Amino acid sequence: MKYSFLFLLLLAGLLTGAQSSSSMLSDDSTRSIELREIQVSTTARSDRQRMIQFYRGNQSAGIEDILARLPEITLIRRGTYGMEPAIRSLSGGQINVLLDGMRIHGACTDKMDPATIYIEPVNLDEVQLQTGTQGFLYGASIGGTVNLKTATVPCHNTRKINGSVSSGYQSAAKSFYESLQLRYSSGKFAIHSSVTWRNSEAYRSGGGQRIPFSQYQKVNYSTTASYQLNERTLLKADYIGDHGWNIGYPALPMDVGYAVARIGSLSLQQNKPGQRMYQWTTKIYANQVRHYMDDTHRPNVPMHMDMPGRSLTWGLYTEGLMKLTRQQQVRVIADFSSTRLKASMTMYENGQPPMYMLTWPDNRKDQGGIGMNWKWRADSNWTLQSVIRMDLISTALTSQEAKEHIRILGVNNAGRLELLKNISVTAVRKLYPWLQSSLSLAYAERMPTATELYGFYLFNAQDGYDYLGNPKLAPERSLQGEWSLQVQGKKIRIKTSLFYQHIRDFISGSIDPSFSTMTIGAHGVKKFSALPDAHLTGVEASLLFKPVAALDFISTLRYTRGEDHSGDPLPMIAPLKSTSTIRYQFSRFFLQAETEAATAQKKISNKYGEDKTPGYLLLHVRSGFSFQLAGKKTDLQYGIENLLDKNYHEHLDWGNVKRPGRNVYVLLRVKFG
């Protein structure tokens, strides 16, 4: 540890030279994407304010649309809805997707329901993204953390109900978006509720073809109530319910009949509870997800199948920020969570008893960990930071039936107990007032997922193989580094990051010819096993340019390469992609033009059944203005996405299902109160 620290200092020094200047400490590896127009402005967040419009392309955008605009994030797409986020091409168990620090486990064995689908942007204040080297503060991971921060309600003594109503329509999927938000606050008490309804039909792709089974419907409702116990202490209760139904997955052989999440938490937030303590939050939470796959609407189904799944998680955490000295601060977290999963499959053949098996044999994961993020502003030029985390994780099969299933694979004792260690060091150096360089090195580990340990004949529609878990899998380990440079001028900000990951015991499915397929039509059986190693290299860049007050230009770019031990490309790696936006704001009117461009992806994984994906260029135009409607502040937004009606798909889209074509949207929002 000492040596790596010295090594780091040396390397950073070499890379950045020895110029000096003075600056503030910046949290370099965390990107916070604000989603809500700030109501109480305590700190200057002008940069973030500017980014709001960029990340929320239109006000009815879902979480996925917002995530898709972060250069670090790619989305694995199986349907219009339920896209699985990946941070720098790492996904699933390699990253944490948290809701306000809470763990939520999807209840679908086929990853149709990443935790992100159960949240609506109206519930959120911001999306926090931490990449690999520092992304494990909230949980052992090698790829980073996406934390969706839910809305907080400030307590005002207004004793008035205020809120907003939004209504939108999008032409490509003939989809409607309706949302209502209400706020009320009286002295020490405040409550905020929202309801969002989305109804989307099968959309038309570029060129006009309808994509069958791409429809969805959902209702999301949330309530946050807070009570100010005393000047420094806030008690907060949150509840989010999300009901989705008739959700099509064009790239999969089945759709989703319903997906229901119930998410509740109680938290205590303290501001400056002690002389050195800056913030302290303690939260207890529980959530349940039920997910039901359905093939009754599909033609030519060889055999009708039911695939229900459920997940149940509860946990608690306590997190605080302490100022040790004027130069040093430390964020500490201790957390525990317990997740139970079960999924089964029942197939029906006339004249025979139903065929029933567990696809996620009943299992439980208990996880407890402590983490620390220590930051030291050594002098006006140097800032050092270290993140350390330890996790004790135990997994077990919880029913006799589950144990019998896994015994078939030749494993008698499938329980696991692992101590996971994650550590990183970061050095940030101001070279000039306008130039800052930072370097991070990290060692990270992550636990194999329930699917990787205990999955039982899980069909993967992308490569056409049935997947079997391997209870003996070792944790994935990663050595990684990240170097970034940031130029900050009066009118311009440029940031580039270069990263490298070397992953040992990389978990991947390997064909095992000794098993016969379960799914009709599957090519074979793959068993999760550890490849000796894999590595990922990539670059991200973003540019913010504001030549004049009325004009904003934002551009992002990313490129990643991944290879396994034999030099073959890793699957699900997006090609070079760049998104650029120019926005002209004049008084209450804005006009925005965007381009979205990706090169062809030719570095494909044949083992994973990938094919080459051509490049594309998309053009979007957006506009909007604010006005008073019957005395209420009203926003009207409209625009055309995919203006050229390009027929395209991205490399991470399963089954090469084409994306929506030209889409005209309009959204009206009225604020009241």
Next chain:
Amino acid sequence: MKKTACILLSLSVLSVCFLLTACSKDNADNNPTTGMTRISEGYAAGAATKVEIYSKQSLVNTGYNKFYIALYDSVSGNRVEEAHIHLTPVMDMGMMQHNAPFENPVSETASGHLFPCSVTFVMPSGSGNWTLEIEVHNHVTGKEGTLVLPITVTDPVIPRQQSFTASHNGAKYFISLIEPSSPRVGINDLELAIYKKESMDNWPADSSLTITMIPEMPSMGHSSPNNVNPVHTGNGHYRGKVNFTMTGLWRLNLDFMSGTSVADTTQSFDVQF
């Protein structure tokens, strides 16, 4: 005060538990045939012994049947636990008669008050009548006697016995599926009994065959992993493992070899649960 109450309560709970377990143990000891069906009963006249035949199945099926014989002194009603029992199953078809494979109790001392044995009824009743002749030598009294019990044998809905004429020697073999008797998802014991028909009254156990067993789900066309082919373990019994990855209808496909020559590759058993 509270503490004492707690201790008292837990003590009483413990003692009740103890009493309950003690009672259930006694019951099991008293009645070894709980859960079994009495197939038939009668008196072995010369031996002054009452004979009761029990089975874990409710009916006597074509194929291998495990029986448990209980003996009682016909005068005192006491259990007889030392005896020598010999079985002779007979199929009377009017024009002709034949026997069937059987296994006499291995020991002359009862195990758990009962004498386990088996009879493999190679065909159902109907075209003829089955009888089971039981010779009892009561070691307690020293008396010997015989009784003949009629047995009704029915074909189960899903056959548990198959037969084939072996291509390597032309002999007829009868294969019974003994296990899995209560199949479930997971690893199941697989047990087959194989008898060769030497003549109408000679049905010896076979130990000469090697078996390859591949389970299959006919409606899905898939198999299951890590099965263990049954191998001969004595007295015509072949034991292995069969794994079921889900409930439903499974077919156990069987290939029989004698050394390097093929005996038969056409047989299978269906298992449904």
